[in-house]
Amino acid sequence: MKKSPFKPGAERRGFRPDTILTFVAQAETKLLEFLFGCMPERKRTNVKELLKYDQVMVNGTVTRQFDMELHPGDEVRVNLSRAFVTFYNRRIQLVYEDDDILVVNKGYGLLSMGNDKIKDGTAYSIIKDYLKAKDPRNKLFIVHRLDQHTSGLMVFAKTIEAKEALQHNWNNMVRRRQYVCVVEGKLDPAEGEVRSFLAENSKFLVYSTDNPEEGKPALTRYKTLACANGYTLAEVELETGRKNQIRVHMQDLGHPIAGDRRYGAKTSPIHRLALHARTIVFVHPVSRRLMEFATPIPASFQSMVKTVN
Numbered sequence: 001m002k003k004s005p006f007k008p009g010a011e012r013r014g015f016r017p018d019t020i021l022t023f024v025a026q027a028e029t030k031l032l033e034f035l036f037g038c039m040p041e042r043k044r045t046n047v048k049e050l051l052k053y054d055q056v057m058v059n060g061t062v063t064r065q066f067d068m069e070l071h072p073g074d075e076v077r078v079n080l081s082r083a084f085v086t087f088y089n090r091r092i093q094l095v096y097e098d099d100d101i102l103v104v105n106k107g108y109g110l111l112s113m114g115n116d117k118i119k120d121g122t123a124y125s126i127i128k129d130y131l132k133a134k135d136p137r138n139k140l141f142i143v144h145r146l147d148q149h150t151s152g153l154m155v156f157a158k159t160i161e162a163k164e165a166l167q168h169n170w171n172n173m174v175r176r177r178q179y180v181c182v183v184e185g186k187l188d189p190a191e192g193e194v195r196s197f198l199a200e201n202s203k204f205l206v207y208s209t210d211n212p213e214e215g216k217p218a219l220t221r222y223k224t225l226a227c228a229n230g231y232t233l234a235e236v237e238l239e240t241g242r243k244n245q246i247r248v249h250m251q252d253l254g255h256p257i258a259g260d261r262r263y264g265a266k267t268s269p270i271h272r273l274a275l276h277a278r279t280i281v282f283v284h285p286v287s288r289r290l291m292e293f294a295t296p297i298p299a300s301f302q303s304m305v306k307t308v309n
Contacts, residue, residue, distance in 0.1 A: 152277025
């Protein structure tokens with residue numbers, strides 16, 4: 001007799017997918033009335049309970065608001081099995097999710113993924129736990145990384161096909177990546193570019209070189225947004241995505257990023273690296289639609305260049 005690969009009893013506890021109904025509003029209406037009309041076979045008290053226990057989602061967001069206004073084209077999903085699994089973490093914001101990708105806004109100080117010393121509490125592990133809670137069969141794949149002390153937008157893949165499509169064609173599929181940073185001093189000229197070859201030494205410190213055989217080509221464009229109090233708020237756009245590229249190139253200009261002691265900063269007024277991945281525009285790996293995501297400039301960055309009347 002062939003030995004079962006499962007623990008005793010595991011076969012009987014096999015995962016059962018949630019039963020989810022999907023409806024699309026055809027006219028202006030209120031949510032509860034719409035649900036009554038879509039599920040006439042259910043008792044009205046039962047329909048109300050679905051709302052009460054977080055089993056109704058409108059356009060991807062769970063709601064309990066019975067009198068929510070629906071408009072033509074709005075999608076209403078009803079989970080008959082349990083409450084929808086929703087995501088909340090004070091260090092990561094879920095910006096977008098579909099069947100193939102996830103986009104998150106990562107907080108500063110959070111590792112993108114684990115290393116030899118840290119496995120849990122990373123952006124990867126937090127998002128993976130969320131997906132597993134929805135369905136233990138779900139998977140998550142790293143597409144690119146942000147430095148631990150850099151905040152901002154990151155893209156994850158939910159399928160190996162989406163991961164490989166993005167990684168193998170990253171330079172073609174990613175149309176724009178913009179960051180904002182606050183650097184020490186006043187950028188002069190206020191707008192320009194930095195071009196060099198980036199290499200890394202035995203202490204994992206990245207540096208610029210003119211030798212193409214020593215490093216990889218890197219191009220950074222920057223533009224001043226505001227300047228005050230001995231700091232400059234700048235918008236930075238990457239033509240290449242090398243490790244620590246912005247940090248090194250700002251140091252090359254003689255204006256290291258505030259809080260970046262590793263690359264020459266002398267001050268840290270907001271007690272963090274003042275670098276944020278603000279915008280990403282890319283081609284969806286499956287639908288081929290152009291996806292564009294942007295976040296506000298962090299308030300702490302703006303406070304550093306705020307003038308007092």
